[in-house]
Amino acid sequence: MTAVTKGAGNTAPELILEMRGITKSFPGVTANDKVDLELFRGEVLALLGENGAGKSSLMNVLIGLYRPDAGQIFLNGKKVHIHSPKDSMELGIGMVHQNFKLVDTMTVVENVILGEKDLKLIPNMKKAAERIRSISDHYNLKVNPDKYIGQLSVGEQQRVEILKLIYRGAEILILDEPTAVLTPQESDELCNIISQMTSEGKSAIFITHKMEEVIKFSDWVRVLKKGKLVAVKKTSDTDPSDLAKMMVGREVLFNIEKMPFTPGENVLKIIKLNASDPNGIKVLDNISVTVRKHEILGIAGVAGNGQVELTEAVTGLRTSQSGEVLINGENLTNRSPIEMIRSGVSHIPSDRVAMGIVGDMSVASNLAMKGYRNKPIVSRGILRTSLILAFARRMISAFNISTPGPQTHVKFLSGGNIQKTILAREIDACGDLLVAAYPSRGLDVGATEAVRKEIVRQRDEGRAVLLVSEDLEELISISDRIAVMYGGRIIGIVDSEGCDIEKIGLMMAGIENHQQERGSRT
Amino acid sequence: MRIHFKKRKSYSAAAAVLTPVISFIISLLLTGIMLAAFDINPFKTYTNMFQGAFGTWRDFTETLVKAIPLILTSLGVATAFKLKFWNIGAEGQLVLGGIAASGVALFWSSWLPPFLLLPVSILVGAAAGGLWAGVPAILKVKLNVDETLTTLMLNYVAILAYDGIYCGPWRDPNGYGFPGTAQFPAAAWLPRLSGRAHMGLIFALIIAALLWFAFYRTKWGFELQMIGQNKKAARVLGVNIGRNVILALLVSGAISGIAGACEVTGIARRLQQGLSLGYGYTAIIIAWMSRLNPAVCVPVSILMAGLLVGGDSVQIMMGVPSAMGKVMQGMILFPMLAGSIFTEYRLVVSRRNTDISEAEVAK
Incomplete structure (x- = not known):
């Protein structure tokens, strides 16, 4: 995938999102320590790291769920202040969480228009359904707007989440471990959907701790470890074992004394x-x-x-x-x-x-x-x-x-x-x-x-x-x-x-x- | 200026004590506003209510009559709630206990020695109540059926069965057509202590004491607490969750069953209309207000019974609808639930920080 962007080496990609020196600490832990992030138009950035490395908290800062202790966010070169997911959505940044935020007993249309800013008292469901259908066809999401969420498979629900973001005009999509719940076939489909979106100038940030997915999905990779940014690499310049090494990294060892190895029964x-x-x-x-x-x-x-x-x-x-x-x-x-x-x-x-x-x-x-x-x-x-x-x-x-x-x-x-x-x-x-x-x-x-x-x-x-x-x-x-x-x-x-x-x-x-x-x- | 909640570093004992007291006062105020809106003097109403419930010894014994089933059912409910098993079927368990005890009193007197008739009635009542709670427990453990629905629906089954039984097959043939069974033989009468207040009070107090001990001093109570507070951890630590849930619900239902048995053998001495008065629902409020502590259930039940009796008396004395007592019961729960947040959080008033005002400018 992403052949479009990878091939287009002659035109300098346009920087659309920049996070500078993001620091966020919670009592007892520093979740993010002066982390920088750059995202280019039409590209996929993979955020790689172990559980607790600070990937999710960095993204929560970006969509306004957390307020950083320090650091700035620039969108298209302009400094922005994001205080809530509503703010980030208005700026065109949306996130597909690991646990989907969908209402099981409502239809796809209802879920998509739910929480929309200028929702009328009696919303025009037909028009919404039509738009959903056209987006679905365009990106091959195979979403039926009239189905109830509870009837959909996990993969379909995920596509509804993606559709919801596109519907609301997201230019930057954040996907939090999207493949964790998918079958291999569904993962491949997701890959196609993302590459279609990036070819149209949308960008994606991809949270994962699986190396193969980094290679498969992304153009750039940033590796986080214990809240710190430890590596930035072009995906084409790296490989799984390299990534694994960066992810677990070397650090100062405690010297723990132990007796010589004499195993018993x-x-x-x-x-x-x-x-x-x-x-x-x-x-x-x-x-x-x-x-x-x-x-x-x-x-x-x-x-x-x-x-x-x-x-x-x-x-x-x-x-x-x-x-x-x-x-x-x-x-x-x-x-x-x-x-x-x-x-x-x-x-x-x-x-x-x-x-x-x-x-x-x-x-x-x-x-x-x-x-x-x-x-x-x-x-x-x-x-x-x-x-x-x-x-x-x-x-x-x-x-x-x-x-x-x-x-x-x-x-x-x-x-x-x-x-x-x-x-x-x-x-x-x-x-x-x-x-x-x-x-x-x-x-x-x-x-x-x-x-x-x-x-x-x-x-x-x-x-x-x-x-x-x-x-x-x-x-x-x-x-x-x-x-x-x-x-x-x-x-x-x-x-x-x-x-x-x-x-x-x-x-x-x-x-x-x-x-x-x-x-x-x- | 900004007002927000901040998590406390440890539980506030003061808040735990003050919350129910302040909730009660707030509910008096709210009900007072409502009474005033109906042109009824709230102060006079409250004075009369208190007089009606606690004014004379006789009034107090009537309050106790209502407090007995409330204490017992709230203890039953608390046992289930301890496990976060939402047994809202105490009413049905009480009714079934009443039916079963009546059956023993009416039909087993022919072969049971008289001194055994009363104890067997009450024990069979307990068993029936336990069974009525045990069914939802087994369904929950084996098939993960939602207990709120099953316990609630079994209430209707029990209540309608009870209506059918005293009006139909068990109706007293010599009763001139009045709905209700024949009077139980005297051997099945629960002795009365004073006025209509019966021995059930002693049972209630003993069970409250036993349950308190079981909750806070035994291995069983320890496991119940583990399951109720963190089921996952309880499983990791080797606690048998299914067995404990079923056992606790048998106990829970049995206690409500005893309440029903005491009602029929202690008050009416026959099975007739008036067994299902909603004690099992009020018990839910009491259990919550008492924070599932059996020792606290006793005074809270007496207070709630006072509201019921007082409500009746203001109806007679002032023409105020007796439902006012029930309205107050309901009114207590709201500030109570809202107030429970203060045991873990405290209110903090702070100035806006510069970051936010900067954001406002940016907008």
Whole structure:
């Protein structure tokens, strides 16, 4: 696609949008740190970065959902102030969010004219429907204006969102991970739609964390990492593994001391595990992997390639269709979460606030959410509050949880302290296996170090650790072996000592590693 | 100048206490405006209402008569709401409890020893109420059927069945055609404490105490709280959500069932018109006002019962429609819901910052 613009090298492309030095911070994190962005007419810009790299917040600044702490936005060379999505729409900037903003029980026409600025009391539906039809035909969107949103597939709904923006006169379209919900065919169609739009002088910004899409869709790519702009490249000058490297980037390592690698017997053994999501899409594809005592097995990969699903299968949260999960030799395939907990599996979940804590309960209660089942905290069904408090005080000091007190509701703590609360609870209750998904994501430097040290300590003490992380540095610095996942498969396993970051980048981009690495056969 | 809400750093206990009190005062003011619009003196009305509900011991016992089913059903509702299971079917559960208890009292007296007749009536009433709430719970857990609809619709099923039963098959053959069953045998009469206030009060207080203990001091209550506040986390932490929902709803319905059983054995001593008076709906308001705390449900129920009894008495004394008491009940809920935001947020008044005024200029 985008052959039109790529070929037209002789005419200088026209700069239509410029963001200069955008800085936006939230309590505890800087989401955007002096980020610049340029968008040319008729081109597609890809914004690439991990979860939490600041792509979405940058776009939210652009459409006026967030107000930046510093920085300016220029449209066609003129400085603009955007305070709400209404402002940005008036300026011709529109966004297709990941979660569509459509009303299921209304028709396409109704959804398109909904929220229009000068909507009449009795809108002319016929005229609107006609215009929708003509736009739909023009861009081959295949949208029937009279259908109800609830009757449409996800791909069709997305096209309605795009149509809505064109209808309202958008010149710049922002697409937030548009392909995450699409089938490959629908992705190709989307690609055609975008190239048709760009050939007519519209521009698009494309948020993604998938390298192939960058190559397929975009003219330019900007890579964000931890809120900072780390690379600007013409897409034709780059390739997937290059992008993967930029995305995970190198940074100063913490020096975390760990004991030499002396793995013990198998704790977790997964044999040919297969799982599908409710739509029948394969999320785990023939996974075989082993984690031993005194070992941290890191799982690397771009988000959404089956890592979280793997942790769910091990913690009883996801049922598999075939294959086995063995813990200490016992077959625990498709057991319930409580059975996995009883067999000594601890879990630091990927979404700590949604899955790891109960925000409206106290720090003490949250710390007790594993131990409340055991004596002496419970006896004959009655909880002993004094023991819960004593346990909480012990954990708060052992894990340096910074809280006004054990009775404070846990949702009032910072992200780092919430994570330390989870860590304290899980480690205290841990048997032989600790499963940690993105344990340091979004944490500040101090908390990150504390979390990593604690995980290494568990390994040194003889536990097996399955660690999923997007942060390649984290994986290399603390894990013993690294398995790379792509498309639900384990594409290769390497020893982290002296490993080749380039090779891991290639594997993360889905390029198979033919050389069998040491350890991959265990 | 700009007024906006700012999240508090921790819960405000003061706001938690003041919100219901201020809400009550605001509702008095709002209802007062309405009374004044009808040319009725609000102060006199309120004084008479209070007198009517709490003025004499006898009045107070009448208030208690209405408070008993309110306490019980609000406890039932609170148990379900603790799980964010929106059981609005307390009315139907009460009615079904009443029907079942009546059935035992009427037809099992022939073979049950007399001293067992009353306890068995009440237990069977509880079981029937539990069943009536258990069905929506099972549907929700197994098929994800919306509980608001099922519990509400089962109210109509229960109420119409009740109408059909006391007018039809169970009608007293010696009752000169009046709708209603025969009077229960004396062994099935719930003893009265004072006036018409019956033993149900003792049950209500005991159940409130037990439930308070269960909510805040037991493993079960801990799991209910986890599920209610964050279902996803509860699942990750190994809590069996389905079993807990069904169990809690059986308890919830059973408590409302006891309310119905106490009504028929304690007040009318027969199944007749007047069992479904809307206690189960008022219970929803009470449960919310009490923040699902069983200990708070008791005084709030007595207050709400006072409004009902007081409303009746101003109708007699001043010709004010008795619905005024119900209007006030409704009026309390609005400021209450609006006010609950203050426990987590506080109001901040700030000057416009320069950025905004600059934007205004740019526009």
